Amino acid sequence: MKALGRWEGMLAGLILLLYAGFGIGVDGFLSPYALADGTVNVSERLVIAMAMAMLICAGEIDLSIAATMALASLAMGLAMQAGAPLPLMLLAGVATGAACGLLNGWLVTRRGLPSIVVTIGTLSLYRGLALVLLGDQAITGYPEALSTLGNGTLGDLVGVPWLIVPIEFGIAVLFAGGVAVWMHRTVHGRRIYAVGANPVAARFSGIAVDRYRLGLFVFAGVAAALAAALLTGRIGSTRPNLAAGWELDAITIALLGGVAIQGGRGSMVGVMLAALLLGGFTFALGMLNVPGIVVSTILGALLIGAMVLPKVLPAPGSRVG
Numbered sequence: 079m080k081a082l083g084r085w086e087g088m089l090a091g092l093i094l095l096l097y098a099g100f101g102i103g104v105d106g107f108l109s110p111y112a113l114a115d116g117t118v119n120v121s122e123r124l125v126i127a128m129a130m131a132m133l134i135c136a137g138e139i140d141l142s143i144a145a146t147m148a149l150a151s152l153a154m155g156l157a158m159q160a161g162a163p164l165p166l167m168l169l170a171g172v173a174t175g176a177a178c179g180l181l182n183g184w185l186v187t188r189r190g191l192p193s194i195v196v197t198i199g200t201l202s203l204y205r206g207l208a209l210v211l212l213g214d215q216a217i218t219g220y221p222e223a224l225s226t227l228g229n230g231t232l233g234d235l236v237g238v239p240w241l242i243v244p245i246e247f248g249i250a251v252l253f254a255g256g257v258a259v260w261m262h263r264t265v266h267g268r269r270i271y272a273v274g275a276n277p278v279a280a281r282f283s284g285i286a287v288d289r290y291r292l293g294l295f296v297f298a299g300v301a302a303a304l305a306a307a308l309l310t311g312r313i314g315s316t317r318p319n320l321a322a323g324w325e326l327d328a329i330t331i332a333l334l335g336g337v338a339i340q341g342g343r344g345s346m347v348g349v350m351l352a353a354l355l356l357g358g359f360t361f362a363l364g365m366l367n368v369p370g371i372v373v374s375t376i377l378g379a380l381l382i383g384a385m386v387l388p389k390v391l392p393a394p395g396s397r398v399g
Contacts, residue, residue, distance in 0.1 A: 085336040089351040096355060100362040107362060110242060114231070117247040118312070119364075120357030122147075122305040123324060124250045124350065127331035128257040129301035131349045133193075133294050134332055135261070137274040137341030138186065140295065141197040144324035145204035146178040146302035147309065148317075152208050154307065155217030155316040164221050171303040178204055179299025183292035193295075201325070208318040217316040228311025246308040253304065254353075258346035270294070275342030323374075330377055331356055333384035356380070 101108040126143050133140050153174035157167045178200065185196045226234065232248055233241030261267035272280040273287050281287045310316055335352035337344030356377075363373050 086345060086348050086351060089335070089348060089355060093351065093355050093358065096358050096362070100358075100365075104362055104365050107365060112365075114242045114244060114247075116358055116361035117244050119361045120353050121244065121246040121250040122309045122312075122321070123327050123331060123357070124353040125253055125301050125305040125308070126298075126324065127328040127335075127349055127353055128254050128346065129294075129298040130325075130328040131332040131335065131337045131344055131346060132257065132261065132270060133298055134329075134337050134339065135274045135341060135344045136270050136291060136294055137277060138193040138291060138294065139197065139329070140179075140182060140298045141194065141325050142178065142182060142201040142204055143197075143298055143302050143328060144321040145201045145208070146175055146299055147306040147324070148208040148320040148322075149178060149204045150175040150299075150303040150306040151310045151316040151320050152211060152217070152318075154310060155220075156211075158220060159217065164223050167221075167224075168307055171307055172300055175299035175301075175303030175306070176296050177299070178302070179296040180292075182299070183295030186295065187288040187292045205318070205322075208320075212316070212318045218314060220310065220314055224307070224311040225314060226311070228308055228313070246312065249304075249308065251350075253301075254346070254350050258350065261346045266290075271342055271344075274340075326381065327356070327377065330381040330384060334380060339385055 097108065106112050126147070130140060130143060150171040154167045154171040157170040162170065182193070182197055182200055185191050185200075186193045226245070227249075228246055230245045231241060232243045232245055233239050235245065261270065269280070269285050270290060272283070272285060273290050277287050306320070309321060331352045332344070332349055333339060334356065335345060335349030337349065360373055360377075363376075
């Protein structure tokens with residue numbers, strides 16, 4: 079618990095320093111509308127980062143999660159073109175995401191293949207399918223309701239103009255909060271940590287290790303579909319390169335949040351704080367017109383640092399109380 083508090087306290091302190099520093103150095107950074115716009119860099123990434131964190135806690139990883147987003151978005155677009163209403167479009171995306179996760183989980187749990195190898199392969203498979211089916215085209219013309227989901231504010235829903243918090247950020251926070259409660263306050267969450275810490279001991283303790291692993295991969299696919307719906311609504315189109323490279327962002331957020339890459343340990347609250355930290359940082363760099371390649375370089379350095387830092391400052395253990 080001391081390590082947990084130290085890690086999360088460090089992240090909270092960095093967030094305060096970030097906003098204080100850029101608030102002084104970047105004109106308009108702390109304005110309410112700028113802060114609301116900054117959540118654009120957080121919402122969808124937070125959703126897939128929480129699912130990635132759960133998998134890493136269980137000793138697994140899903141490098142295909144961003145490619146699954148592209149395929150789920152494509153399924154939504156094809157459903158729209160076939161005349162499906164919005165609920166069926168969303169159902170098509172969720173079903174596609176779940177199917178992608180199920181394939182990953184089946185290969186890992188039933189065929190005994192390493193998840194990193196499996197998901198490198200399915201990353202290429204899912205992204206390749208999107209490229210083959212779309213080519214250099216894009217699907218546009220999504221319903222207004224989906225655009226509201228990605229671009230509207232909570233004030234639009236309740237009729238309060240000054241409430242400018244984006245709807246998608248509210249959804250992402252609710253999703254992340256649900257995952258945190260599940261992992262830290264339920265028996266199932268404790269079992270996931272046990273699976274990651276020592277799968278053999280967990281199996282002898284009566285935990286259905288493979289069932290939990292399979293379920294986590296399916297959940298990651300569903301989370302990717304949710305993120306795809308939010309992102310598709312926000313940008314108003316489906317493209318084969320949708321969310322390209324976001325799997326590394328999700329891993330960076332999970333590790334920076336204190337999830338141990340070896341599995342068995344990690345704070346979901348820390349992951350939420352890391353997403354806010356990384357989102358605010360990249361938004362500030364965008365306001366400063368820092369080139370994208372520089373931002374990518376910084377994110378790569380953060381990923382390395384997130385793996386090295388726990389050796390100096392021990393990462394938090396699982397919160398079970």
